[in-house]
Amino acid sequence: MKSTSVNSIRLQTALREPLLHFLILGAAIFGVDQWRNAGSETASDIVVTAKVQQEAKAIFEAGMKREPKPEELKVLLDRWVDNEILYREGLQLGLDRGDSGIRDRVIFKAMSVTQAGIVLPEVDEAGLKAWFESNRERYDTPARFDFLEAAVPPDTKLDALQRFAVALNSNQDEPGIESSLRVFRDRPRSNLLQSYGKDFTEAIEQLKPGQWQVLVSNDGPRVIRLESLKPAVAADFEAVKVKLYQDWKDEMTSQRSKELIREMGKKYQIRQESLPS
Incomplete structure (x- = not known):
């Protein structure tokens, strides 16, 4: 008997995956073309409209069969804002030229430009083992x-x-x-x-x-x-080390990408409308 729908799996992935993975999945989860920020008053305004919030909530409820917790809804709305920032930065860089203005592709190109200059910190085996232990549930x-x-x-x-x-x-x-x-x-x-x-x-x-x-x-x-x-079976560090290192790189890249996007976002006025009572 199936209890987890495809939408549920995608939403769970969106809530936990690194940002780049989320952007790749964005169109499938959110239907990004219809999530344009039509409520913006100026080019420097990003408004998380009541419609955006309601649609995020509705999509979550359809996939997970329950209402989102406040922190879960915040994750989805934060990533919507990240997408909007990347889209606008991509337009300013001219990344829409020759692409028929397809929003998710512009976002992906802007993310690629953003990540091109990221330099990851070094990690030794002890550091990788420590990260493995703190994320063991992914591998067990x-x-x-x-x-x-x-x-x-x-x-x-x-x-x-x-x-x-x-x-x-x-x-x-x-x-x-x-x-x-x-x-x-x-x-x-x-x-x-x-x-x-x-x-x-x-x-x-x-x-x-x-x-x-x-x-x-x-x-x-x-x-x-x-x-x-x-019974559960504990993962062996040596057996998963190659995948582990790639996952660590993905997560570090995701964290640095979020920092850079939030830094770019400082030039925008980001407002969230109140939902109707």
Whole structure:
């Protein structure tokens, strides 16, 4: 059963990837051509309009099936502003000539010009190992879960669910409760944390396979049976060192790129409209 849509994957990527990767994905995630800053009063104004904010929120909700947290919405709007700065700088450099004014290509060209002069700091093996440890979750193989859910009406009381779980374990019917079976395969721990919450995830880790139990999730109690649990596997530094170094370079480039874009952005007046109440 699929719970993570393509849009959800893209949004998660946008929230965590280096800036250059985000720009490459920009058109697919945001439809950048329709996100023009039509509300700007002058060439030095960048206005994050209410429409931009509402569309960012709507896209997030469509992909992630929940409202964005303030910090998540800020990440998306900050990157919209970064794109707008790059677009305007690209126009000033004439990077739109011969390109039919295609916005995402102008942004990409401006980013390429910006990054051409970046000099990365040196990193030795000890420094790379320290970065690896602080980002280990990217490289470790996460624990994965196979489990079943006996889906019941959402207004079913907790004591009725507990009796239902006992009946299922005894291969008996519980009168008055209708349910359908949902099958979840190979779900990573991070997916459970996002979809069901910390308490649910920690509880399912303690279950014995084959037993129905009532577990409390973010959306209320659920009747769950763990089928199998594949334990997490820690990544080996030597095995991932080549990829690790490239990821480190990408992240350092991203950080320096953001600094340069924000420096360029100082000549613009950036304002954010209030959303209608």
